Structures are given as structure tokens and as C-alpha cells.
Amino acid sequence: MRISFDMHLPFKFPIKDGLKSIHAYDNAEFMLTYHSYKRSIIIDEEYLLDEIDCSCITVNFLPHESMIRDLKKDEILRLTVLNSLDFLNRFIDALRVSYGLSHTHNITINDLPVCLTLAIDEEEYYEYLTRPHDVIPPYKELNLEELSKVGSSLQLWDTNPEIFLFEKFFATARSHLRKEQMVEAIIDLQTSFEIFIRNTHKLLLLHNGASQSEIEKASSISFRNVVEDHIGRILSANLKFNESSGPIHEWFENLYKVRNEIVHNGRVYVSGDEGYKAYDAYVNARNYIADLLDDAGMMTESKKVDLNIFPKNTKGVIDSRPVIERLKDQGMIPEDLMLYDSSQEKSEEGN
Incomplete structure (x- = not known):
């Protein structure tokens, strides 16, 4: 043929x-x-x-x-x-x-x-x-009131770039998924998640009255240690990577491991199913941590991501x-x- x-x-x-x-x-x-x-x-x-x-x-x-x-x-x-x-x-x-x-x-x-x-x-x-x-197209035209949200995002970027940055990588990852660039999507999803975790750790330290030197020192702590020992301990949650189930385990298996295979082992192909599983795992893990922050009284408004908002190219x-x-x-x-x-x-x- x-x-x-x-x-x-x-x-x-x-x-x-x-x-x-x-x-x-x-x-x-x-x-x-x-x-x-x-x-x-x-x-x-x-x-x-x-x-x-x-x-x-x-x-x-x-x-x-x-x-x-x-x-x-x-x-x-x-x-x-x-x-x-x-x-x-x-x-x-x-x-x-x-x-x-x-x-x-x-x-x-x-x-x-x-x-x-x-x-x-x-x-x-x-x-x-x-x-x-x-x-x-699955979208509608924005009116003037809705367009103002773009201005708010620009203002957030100017005043708190570290907060806007993980949203930027998340949005870029979604664009890669739509174009079926699965390797790039995986890398951007994990980059977004790591920035989100570092921001969360900083938020918790500030909330507990940490000094500037303590906050600067925290940036050198290994990523896994930050998630499992620091954020998990402060929020009284089990965030161990090797748990048998749960949103952190699913993120570890479907996003973190795949990203490491790309970056450290030279993996060059990621299937569509793997890309979408990584996306779902990212959203669920991020929302889970956001819920923990909300339970601790640190969220002024809902910061959860809608899992169904992304139009997947699946049957x-x-x-x-x-x-x-x-x-x-x-x-x-x-x-x-x-x-x-x-x-x-x-x-x-x-x-």
C-alpha cells in the first residue's frame, strides 16, 4: 500500500x-x-x-x-x-x-x-x-467586560510574575496538546507544576512568618523534598510520590516520570493518550493542593482548574x-x- x-x-x-x-x-x-x-x-x-x-x-x-x-x-x-x-x-x-x-x-x-x-x-x-x-470554533466572541480580564492578567504578570508564570506554561501546554505536540506539552505541564509547587511553598512560609533568608534558602531544597516533607507536613497531608493511589501518585506516574524520560533519557515520542493523561493528572494534582490550601484558609477565591474546559481531540x-x-x-x-x-x-x- x-x-x-x-x-x-x-x-x-x-x-x-x-x-x-x-x-x-x-x-x-x-x-x-x-x-x-x-x-x-x-x-x-x-x-x-x-x-x-x-x-x-x-x-x-x-x-x-x-x-x-x-x-x-x-x-x-x-x-x-x-x-x-x-x-x-x-x-x-x-x-x-x-x-x-x-x-x-x-x-x-x-x-x-x-x-x-x-x-x-x-x-x-x-x-x-x-x-x-x-x-x-468552540468559543464565543468576547465582549468589553470579558476583555478586561486580559488587562487583569497583564496587571498580575507585572505585579506578581511568579504567579502568572505557571499559568503561562499551563496555557502553552494546552496549545501544544491541541497541535498534537505531546513531548512539548509534557515538558510545559511539568514546568508549570514545579513553579506552582515552589509558589505554594513560598506562600506557606510567608503565612507562617518565615524570614526572607529562610525563603531564599528554601529555593535550594530539592523538588521532591519540598512536596513530600515540607508542603505535606505544613498542610498535614500525605503527598508521598510512591503512594499506591491518589492525585499525587497519578501525577507522579503520568506526568513526572514521563517528563524525566524525555529530559534525562532522551525519549522522543509521547502518544496522544499519554499526553491527555498527563494533562488530567496535572489538573487533579494542582486542584488537590489548592483544596488543601483552601482548607487551611489560604485561598481567597477558587483557584481550581476546570478539568473539562480543554477540548480533547478524542473520540x-x-x-x-x-x-x-x-x-x-x-x-x-x-x-x-x-x-x-x-x-x-x-x-x-x-x-
Whole structure:
């Protein structure tokens, strides 16, 4: 089986048009064909600012039978897109390291069209919905009163940057999850949690009348020691990492360990399920500690995170029917073309 599609990049590879490269792995081969195209930069509907040369890569994905055996057609298409993205990013990394091409960057699911046409053996053609949540956005326009919240956030950043910082990393992690950048999401989630823990420890020390020198000294205490011995002791809670259950244990297993595998052991792949489990574990652990602070009378208002606020790209979350109808109304997909909605399967299936 050979599955092919075109990927238009927002930058130019210094590779001659028409050249092909073949990359073989244990379970599949990739054949890339390099082309150029003109990318228009537009200020508005009437004024064309410029045209720049960019690269278009024709990706041919040839999975071995052992890789796709017993998979449904939609699962094979999803496997193709996610594996091709992963491989192309490794190719871009190698090209950038070898030749210092700092103008290139890695590609995410957001760099693909909402509808991506894939051909199987040049006989069957499918439209693959990469981002159904972008066709019918799940958000509403902000009014003036709601926009003022942004100003409040900026003020918080100016006056208490250490508090805003863990929210910034949390928001960035959510953006990575939406773009299916699971490794980056894991790192940012754990970074956010570690800042949250350090802030919590500082809050508890201040509440108990610690001196400035004691607070400065506390910053050098190991992270695990801060959680288990200091915060746990002050809040009279069991925050041991190796407990058999509970939100701290789930965070330790699903986020902390995975982040350490990335940073210390060079792990380069995290599945969609692992990314979302890490997100849930972060939220539950952070909310658990917030509840402990609230019970101790240190929370003036609810600081808990809504676990359901993040729209996960998993089965059952997005209703594909209105998405498909809207795409048909806009003429983006023909009536007789077979369609696969990427929200129908979990983001790691087939990998």
C-alpha cells in the first residue's frame, strides 16, 4: 500500500526541485519528492504584499503489512498523517542541524489544511479532517467586560510574575496538546507544576512568618523534598510520590516520570493518550493542593482548574456531523468524496 499527499511548507528547503529521497524503517518507508511553490503574503483582500518561494513535499508513505494489519481504513489514514508529521519533523531537525537552516521550524497539525487529500495507490481519494474544532470554533466572541480580564492578567504578570508564570506554561501546554505536540506539552505541564509547587511553598512560609533568608534558602531544597516533607507536613497531608493511589501518585506516574524520560533519557515520542493523561493528572494534582490550601484558609477565591474546559481531540468529543455539513456548504469537500474525521479515533492509534 502506498499513501500519498502534498504538504505545503511555509519556508523553502535549499533542495533542487524534482529530487527524491527514500528513508527506510523497520515497519515502513517514506519517499519524499521536493517541489517549489509561490506563497502569497496578503495584507487584506485587495492588496498583495509579496510572494515568497516555499517548498512543497510530496509524501509517499509505504507501511509494511505488519504495521497496518487488522486496521480500518480511517485508522490507516490517521497513522499516515501522524507518522508523516513525526518523520518530517525529524527530517527538518536533521537538515537544520546539518546546514544551520534557522529559518525552518517544525510542523504541527495546525500547519496542515483543515481538509487534507490523501490518495491510496492513486486509486482511492479521501479527505482527512485534521482540525474539525477549527471549522466550528468552540468559543464565543468576547465582549468589553470579558476583555478586561486580559488587562487583569497583564496587571498580575507585572505585579506578581511568579504567579502568572505557571499559568503561562499551563496555557502553552494546552496549545501544544491541541497541535498534537505531546513531548512539548509534557515538558510545559511539568514546568508549570514545579513553579506552582515552589509558589505554594513560598506562600506557606510567608503565612507562617518565615524570614526572607529562610525563603531564599528554601529555593535550594530539592523538588521532591519540598512536596513530600515540607508542603505535606505544613498542610498535614500525605503527598508521598510512591503512594499506591491518589492525585499525587497519578501525577507522579503520568506526568513526572514521563517528563524525566524525555529530559534525562532522551525519549522522543509521547502518544496522544499519554499526553491527555498527563494533562488530567496535572489538573487533579494542582486542584488537590489548592483544596488543601483552601482548607487551611489560604485561598481567597477558587483557584481550581476546570478539568473539562480543554477540548480533547478524542473520540466522542467533537460531533463531526455539523463540521461535515459546513465544509460541504463552503464547497471545501465534494458530495461524493469519502471523508475521514480525525476526531473519530484517539490521537495515538496506529502509532
